Amino acid sequence: AKGAGRNDYRFFSPEMDARAHDKLRLENDLRRAIERHELLLHYQPQMDLLTGKVRGVEALVRWLHPRLGLIAPNDFIPLAEETGLILEIGDWVLNTACQQLRRWREQGQTDLVLAVNLSARQLQRPGLDLGVARTLAASGVPAHCLELEITESSVMQDPEQALALLRRLHQMGVLFAIDDFGTGYTNFAYLKQLPLQALKIDRSFIQGLSQAGGDDAAIAEAIIAMSRKMNLRVIAEGVETEEQRLRLQSLGCDGIQGYLLARPMPAEALMAWLAGHAAH
Numbered sequence: 001a002k003g004a005g006r007n008d009y010r011f012f013s014p015e016m017d018a019r020a021h022d023k024l025r026l027e028n029d030l031r032r033a034i035e036r037h038e039l040l041l042h043y044q045p046q047m048d049l050l051t052g053k054v055r056g057v058e059a060l061v062r063w064l065h066p067r068l069g070l071i072a073p074n075d076f077i078p079l080a081e082e083t084g085l086i087l088e089i090g091d092w093v094l095n096t097a098c099q100q101l102r103r104w105r106e107q108g109q110t111d112l113v114l115a116v117n118l119s120a121r122q123l124q125r126p127g128l129d130l131g132v133a134r135t136l137a138a139s140g141v142p143a144h145c146l147e148l149e150i151t152e153s154s155v156m157q158d159p160e161q162a163l164a165l166l167r168r169l170h171q172m173g174v175l176f177a178i179d180d181f182g183t184g185y186t187n188f189a190y191l192k193q194l195p196l197q198a199l200k201i202d203r204s205f206i207q208g209l210s211q212a213g214g215d216d217a218a219i220a221e222a223i224i225a226m227s228r229k230m231n232l233r234v235i236a237e238g239v240e241t242e243e244q245r246l247r248l249q250s251l252g253c254d255g256i257q258g259y260l261l262a263r264p265m266p267a268e269a270l271m272a273w274l275a276g277h278a279a280h
């Protein structure tokens with residue numbers, strides 16, 4: 001550019017232009033993804049370690065892009081958050097997952113708890129509690145069968161607003177779990193004010209469980225001990241080995257989720273998986 005500083009060429013590099021273009025294109029595609037029915041949900045079971053029974057399932061969104069194929073949430077949720085599209089996507093996820101739970105309940109799975117991820121933007125929107133109430137009413141799903149997963153950082157973006165919202169939803173009977181616990185900057189004084197029922201230990205700490213005396217194992221143990229004292233359910237995410245499961249069981253962890261049990265899968269596959277699991 002004329003008259004620009006000598007380092008300005010960086011802003012006009014073809015690669016960067018291509019990347020910005022790709023991003024804009026992806027954003028436009030994402031804007032239409034819902035109406036074009038390109039979003040889909042997979043469900044991953046969560047097992048109770050005490051009873052060995054499936055306690056619930058977590059809904060995880062995917063995007064089947066017509067040109068690029070299946071896109072993982074980590075590759076489009078950040079863009080959705082940045083652009084605000086996450087509000088519309090979040091509504092779609094909650095509605096679709098609750099409608100699915102209704103069908104499972106009609107097929108006799110009345111004890112299943114449905115876990116749904118909420119992003120920071122959703123927690124900042126004042127009408128969320130009304131939206132959730134409407135979705136529950138429309139699907140006939142009882143509030144105590146819905147567990148909303150939130151992260152420490154998303155709560156801390158606007159603590160006052162988040163606390164008020166969580167309290168209203170808690171009064172309705174909705175459950176809350178802190179997701180990826182241990183990876184954010186935890187404010188314990190604030191955390192204890194939240195109406196929480198569960199903590200999910202981040203996968204990164206579970207991976208280090210087998211190294212005796214390692215830091216990850218120490219952190220996982222501390223989170224489990226603290227959760228028990230605070231009367232919170234504690235769930236380990238990303239459990240991949242039998243060794244990890246046994247270790248978690250001996251530490252008193254309440255539940256596990258991970259590839260050891262099952263990968264996230266489409267709703268029909270989950271129903272078949274549940275039938276097989278119950279037969280064992």
Ligand code: C2E
Nearest residue numbers: 060061072073074093117118119238239240257258259264
């Ligand atoms: P998350 O909520 O922590 O979800 C768990 C992620 O770990 C999932 O990745 C799941 O497939 C993966 N996982 C489960 N078990 C194992 C295991 O044993 N080993 C390994 N290596 N991975 C395992 P996924 O589905 O790609 O989702 C990534 C993240 O995207 C989620 O992390 C969540 O933060 C976000 N996400 C997914 N769906 C939604 C949604 O509907 N709304 C929002 N706001 N975020 C979502």
Ligand code: CA
Nearest residue numbers: 058117149179
């Ligand atoms: Ca989650």
Ligand code: CA
Nearest residue numbers: 179180200237
């Ligand atoms: Ca998680």
Ligand code: CA
Nearest residue numbers: 180202203237
């Ligand atoms: Ca995670």
